[in-house]
Amino acid sequence: MRALVDCLNDWLAGHREDAGAYSLLIALTQETLKRVDSPSAAQREFDAQDLASAAGRPEADDFDASKRWVVGRGLETYASARRQSIEDHFRAAGHATCLRPARRSPGGKHRAVWYLEQYPLPDDSAEAIAADPPPAGRGAIHATTVQYEFTPPGQVKAVWFSRPLIGAGSFLTKSWRGLLWGAALLVPVAYLVLSALLTLDFTQLRRPVQTADLATLIVAPVLAWIVWRILVRPMIWLADDRIIPATELWAAWSEANAQLELTKDEHDRRRLQLVRYTAVCPVCAGTVELRYSQGPNTRRLVGCCAEAPHDHVFSFDRISRAGRRVYAEPRCNG
Numbered sequence: 001m002r003a004l005v006d007c008l009n010d011w012l013a014g015h016r017e018d019a020g021a022y023s024l025l026i027a028l029t030q031e032t033l034k035r036v037d038s039p040s041a042a043q044r045e046f047d048a049q050d051l052a053s054a055a056g057r058p059e060a061d062d063f064d065a066s067k068r069w070v071v072g073r074g075l076e077t078y079a080s081a082r083r084q085s086i087e088d089h090f091r092a093a094g095h096a097t098c099l100r101p102a103r104r105s106p107g108g109k110h111r112a113v114w115y116l117e118q119y120p121l122p123d124d125s126a127e128a129i130a131a132d133p134p135p136a137g138r139g140a141i142h143a144t145t146v147q148y149e150f151t152p153p154g155q156v157k158a159v160w161f162s163r164p165l166i167g168a169g170s171f172l173t174k175s176w177r178g179l180l181w182g183a184a185l186l187v188p189v190a191y192l193v194l195s196a197l198l199t200l201d202f203t204q205l206r207r208p209v210q211t212a213d214l215a216t217l218i219v220a221p222v223l224a225w226i227v228w229r230i231l232v233r234p235m236i237w238l239a240d241d242r243i244i245p246a247t248e249l250w251a252a253w254s255e256a257n258a259q260l261e262l263t264k265d266e267h268d269r270r271r272l273q274l275v276r277y278t279a280v281c282p283v284c285a286g287t288v289e290l291r292y293s294q295g296p297n298t299r300r301l302v303g304c305c306a307e308a309p310h311d312h313v314f315s316f317d318r319i320s321r322a323g324r325r326v327y328a329e330p331r332c333n334g
């Protein structure tokens with residue numbers, strides 16, 4: 001058993017991923033490794049709270065929160081989507097059996113437990129694979145819906161220089177912060193206007209053109225374009241679309257994928273907030289993050305799986321927090 005758990009541990013070390021299911025499988029493997037010499041197999045079964053605590057999750061204090069976290073990570077989906085890679089690794093290491101995460105629900109008041117289950121490595125000859133496609137393909141490929149999880153304002157950290165503006169993660173647009181926001185936006189807009197005036201001014205030039213003039217003519221529009229793309233256009237899109245990806249200008253650099261959202265609160269006041277919508281990919285259990293679509297409508301936000309951003313793509317409905325798989329028409333260049 002120890003050799004098998006070590007082998008799975010090796011595979012995990014070589015296939016690092018920023019997905020909840022990955023940290024969950026690491027936790028399960030490490031905990032199993034600690035008790036691998038125990039004669040009782042029940043010692044190598046762990047409930048949701050054990051696993052959340054081993055993975056260093058904040059939910060570990062509370063059993064229900066731990067259970068929600070563990071169940072929502074798609075551990076079985078994760079392992080079955082990568083089954084071929086794991087089995088090849090075990091085969092190359094000379095093993096005849098392989099490990100996969102399994103779940104047992106005893107029912108009643110007993111807690112569900114997760115453990116590493118041994119199963120014989122299947123025949124990897126071409127005929128055997130053709131006769132029996134891996135089960136990963138059967139259920140997972142037809143997984144077409146995704147449910148987004150919402151991280152409320154206040155739990156997504158803002159970058160230090162935008163903290164005076166965004167405060168605790170949310171503010172009313174009709175407030176002193178809203179005014180400050182508007183004033184801050186006036187600076188790049190003023191810069192754009194000045195650049196346009198400067199360029200026009202060159203047409204009135206009554207002396208020979210100098211190198212410095214040419215340099216200004218090139219640098220000013222480039223800077224203006226950058227200011228437009230980074231500062232002004234996102235704010236126009238935010239007002240139009242209600243939600244935009246929050247760039248490094250707003251979300252702390254340690255925060256993966258956050259969004260700026262305009263909502264109305266219970267008193268019908270507009271509120272701007274820094275939030276996060278994320279999901280677990282139903283195909284491979286990778287992390288689904290919101291990005292702009294590359295399809296015909298490039299302003300549409302879609303959920304892209306971090307592991308296969310062009311293949312595992314889901315629509316995003318901010319109101320229902322649900323999405324369906326989007327199958328883009330494959331286009332080949334050349």
Ligand SMILES: [Zn+2]
Pocket residue numbers: 281282283284285286305306307308312
């Ligand atoms: Zn995926």
